Amino acid sequence: MDISATQTDDLIACPNCDVLYRIKAPARGERARCGRCHEVLITPRLGAEGRIIALALAVLILTIGALSFPFLTIRAAGVSHSASIFSAAAAFSGGPFFLLSFAVLCLIVLVPVGRVLLLLYVFVPLARGRGVGPLTKQAFTLAERMRPWSMAEIFAIGCAVALVKVADLAEIAFGPAFWMFALLTLLVVAQDSLICRWTIWDALDKEAEA
Structure with a gap:
């Protein structure tokens, strides 16, 4: 039927x-x-759009900040080495591991930033009561499809677990970027918990019909 x-x-x-x-x-x-x-x-939720925008901006700022500061510092035998997000991704850039390096960079930086920008494109017009753009539905669809691939918080948690295992071999100090990623993890969870997909699609349909 x-x-x-x-x-x-x-x-x-x-x-x-x-x-x-x-x-x-x-x-x-x-x-x-x-x-x-x-x-x-x-x-x-009443007024969820404004809170989602605030959280998205905070996530964007923290991501940019995390790229600008050391992620961690390792000291052993009198030698100190600081690593950033980019250097962590570039660790696999040699030879056949180039694709792995590019995938890491995409999953922990490019995809999360791209998703935040798409959400801002969707929610800013809704919060201001203005007509949505011609590609708003497509933008929200893409943002939802990118959600499982946005792994900045997974990267931070994975690094923390790995560093605990090597703590006996060297002195490890978490840099500002690590704490930014830790806070970013909480903000992403809070942001996604505020998004009611049915409510958003209903609002987009009504805006399109107006």
Whole structure:
């Protein structure tokens, strides 16, 4: 049986178990959850756009700052060496590992920054009550697809775990960039928790029809 686009506009699928529900928007402060797996489906928040923009700007500033300062310093046998984000990515740049180096740089810098810029492009017009741009829906779709590949916080956590294992071999001091990445991790989690995808798509559809 064919299902028309009009019929599917009233449906929402659980991202975890794929159960379909007819949309009934909850009131502000309430949540709509999946009856099978209890995944949150809709969670509208008043003024979320402004907070998302503030967090996105903070993430962007912290990312730029993290690229400008040492990530860590290692001291052993009287020798000290400081490493930055770029030097960590460039560690694999020789020979056949060039692609690995490029992938690391993309996943910890380019993808997170690109996603933040896309979110700003989407949310700034919504927060100001202005008409959205012609590519806003495509920008939000791309930002959502980039989310699993934005791994700046994974890089910071992985480095912390690895450095704990070599702490007995050398003296290790975390630089400003590490703490920026640690704070960035918390801000990204807070930012994503504020984004209600259904609410955003509903707002974009209404702006497009206006």
